[in-house]
Amino acid sequence: MQGQETQETGQQEAQGKAIKGKARETAAFDAALGADAGDARRVARMRLVLALSALLAASVDLPQLGDTAWLPFFGYVVHSLVVCIHAEREAPLSQSRLIHWLDLGWYTLIVLLTGGVHSAFFLFFFFAILVASFRWGFEEGARVTLASVALYAASGIDTALDENLPRLLVRATFLLALGYMIVHWGRSKVELRRRLALLHAVSQLSNPRFGVDHTVTGILQKLQHFYGPHGTSSCLLVLRDKDSGACTLRTLRAGERPASPQAANIVPEAAALLLALPAQDKALLYRSTPWAALPSRAGAWAHDARTGRWTRRHGVACEGLAQLLEARSFITVPLPLCRSEGRLYLLSRTTEFRRSDALFLAQVGAQAFPVIENIELLDRMASDAASQERQRIALDLHDTAIQPYIGLKMGLAALRNKAAADNPLVEDLDRLQEMATQVIGDLRRYAGAVRNGAGRTHPGHVVSALLRQQAGRVREFYGIDIAVRVEGELQVNDRLAAEVLQIVREGLANICKHTLAHCGAIRLECADGLLKLQIDNEADGNQSLEFLPRSISERAGALGGRARVRRGDGGGTSVQVEIPM
Structure with missing residues (x-):
């Protein structure tokens, strides 16, 4: 309880x-x-x-x-x-x-x-x-x-x-x-x-590193805010692939932020209920008025794309759909897609939509979603080409990076065998041999990830686990205690997660190489539409604020964000990165 x-x-x-x-x-x-x-x-x-x-x-x-x-x-x-x-x-x-x-x-x-x-x-x-x-x-x-x-x-x-x-x-x-x-x-x-x-907003697509799903979710959020500026409207997008028949649904409820940009798979029977309306209607408007004196305002009205006129639609289909969606008023438009068929719904429990709202929604759908479909097709083609390139890069990694480390490990093992038990370098040799073994394992895992590709999403607990793993290695090899703090729920795709982990890796490397700090902290959260990353280290008397990490700054800029260096608590250095979601 x-x-x-x-x-x-x-x-x-x-x-x-x-x-x-x-x-x-x-x-x-x-x-x-x-x-x-x-x-x-x-x-x-x-x-x-x-x-x-x-x-x-x-x-x-x-x-x-x-x-x-x-x-x-x-x-x-x-x-x-x-x-x-x-x-x-x-x-x-x-x-x-x-x-x-x-x-x-x-x-x-x-x-x-x-x-x-x-x-x-x-x-x-x-x-x-x-x-x-x-x-x-x-x-x-x-x-x-x-x-x-x-x-x-x-x-x-x-x-x-x-x-x-x-x-x-x-x-x-x-x-x-x-x-x-x-x-x-x-x-x-x-x-x-x-x-x-x-x-103008829906025409500006999101950063391609975030993926098509993030772009579609961003458009739905803009539509939800436009038609319900006080958080009173909900948005649904249902799609059915013409080749495979797979059906997906995206839902943005009133007053809530989407938990994940990914679409949820639904059964074809559920999608058929939302796709059953006539496709020749450019837009369909349904509203139910609580005043019995105004029955002419209630009911469903459809805009015929061929004649350009609004006609009243009779029957219980729209009433049943309104009850299913728990909406007092809704507008829906078909999406002009090539590889799939779909419908976009806007729902409201408090306000009534107008005919001009429905026509404008059809205009937005006709402009934004065909472009996204083309981008998704190009993204798939690029992914196929990238898969072949990954195979080649994985082989190159094995030949040019892993093999030399294996040779280094064998040389350290031979050197360790020559050293007597009372040699003062035995402990250092064992530590270097263990570090080489760890690096070889990391390189092999990295080469496998490059060869096979990464998953589509990284839930928040997975990203948190990877950050703690990096902090554990820094503590083990350099003796620097790094605290990891992940606030809120994180739902990022594989591309953004990889970039965040790389930024953290670069920040920790800077702490190890350029400071004498004995502790630090990593803080990661999603708030106000931003992914905020903060890497802190304690003061050691040698830091200077007249610098900006080049690699971190370039990665943040490529994602549409920014990086800056601030004086942290106690006089330490704080690298702050903000990436718009």
Whole structure:
């Protein structure tokens, strides 16, 4: 029971971290929406023109204004000038949401001091609505629209309790209706930018050393985040090979990170349920509404690729599929593949997808997955060619590396036999002979791995065992105590695991050859989409920070990551490597 509770607690913590990670990604994207320096400059210039125009209009049409009434106009001009200067310098202030909320405050003061309900300057509220909608999206635009209506009503409520009430209601309704249309228009622009960003992201394939599986999983994660930025959507990819009939399934559940980039094998009967929908439908949308008053919104709708029209699909197939997938709404598209047939599903328990979402998903699938299929085919061809090359390299290793070490071992054995029992070099000769035997065994295992190829995956405990094996050899041969710490669950393919082990081997070799340290540590974890590796050694008074291990840096750079050297705890050296997953 205690182990089960610990496992459940770990799963809850992992799910919480995944949700927080998605929230950070959403916040980062929201910040990127308003971080366009060109937009900020254009909006700042228009704000300054609007402020000057308001001042000019007031001086011509309202010459009877008192001294107090002129203060908001001059204040708004100064405010617009300051924001414009910051925008020209691309300062962060000009790209903040606070600016259009300050605009609302100035507009409220201007309306309040120029007639309240009768003021023509209430039209200025539309500028703040436009800025919020076209730069920040639907939610921010809706908030600014409602705030504008409330502020306008509050500025004229004292004079609207008599005959001015109809004017207040008409203008407030006009402000709300036109603001609502602007908000929807702005949402379409922001959504278009998000779609372009997603198409750009799925077009940039991952590092080929990570394998095709990692690339496919990365695309599914991007789709899941795009359609459910708060971790509310799930993603399924089912494929069936046309030649062998083998079926695979990839699943990304809402609020969870994938445990492994590898696809799971499923029985053909289970795959048939997910592949049973008509292939001529470019996209299929299903949604069930909880309101009985809106039955027309519920049901399944399919987009025919030949006619380009949406038609309603009757029957219980989609309802049964929604119950099987435990989804309130889902969209599915067929994937245009040559060697296999497949379908991509996006599921949601809380939100309802739209027809535009389904069509865009079909566009993403048509662009990304055929390219991945071609890459996978080329990868198989390269693997076949590499298999033949491995056979040759294994023979070369045996002839050029293993045989000399065998000769060295025989020479050490002969030298050991000549030495008397009381010779002071006997212990050193025995140690060198044991080290040569160990190296020969390592070389033979390495040659066998080169000849036969490595496995597809290295679970976390296997990588941890290999790291501890390397640390044990360093302790045995050099007397340096190396602590190994692997945090979290590691699921990496053979290529990445081999690179990580080689980086660790190089780091340990640097500790043994270039320092006088007696202890060190290896720390490995996957967090925030990064594989983090840290190799530390204690201070010995001889280390210098004016260096960067060339081999480690080049390997990290080839994987799309980076390496750096920092002063560790107690004055020791810490080599830190970060590789994006």
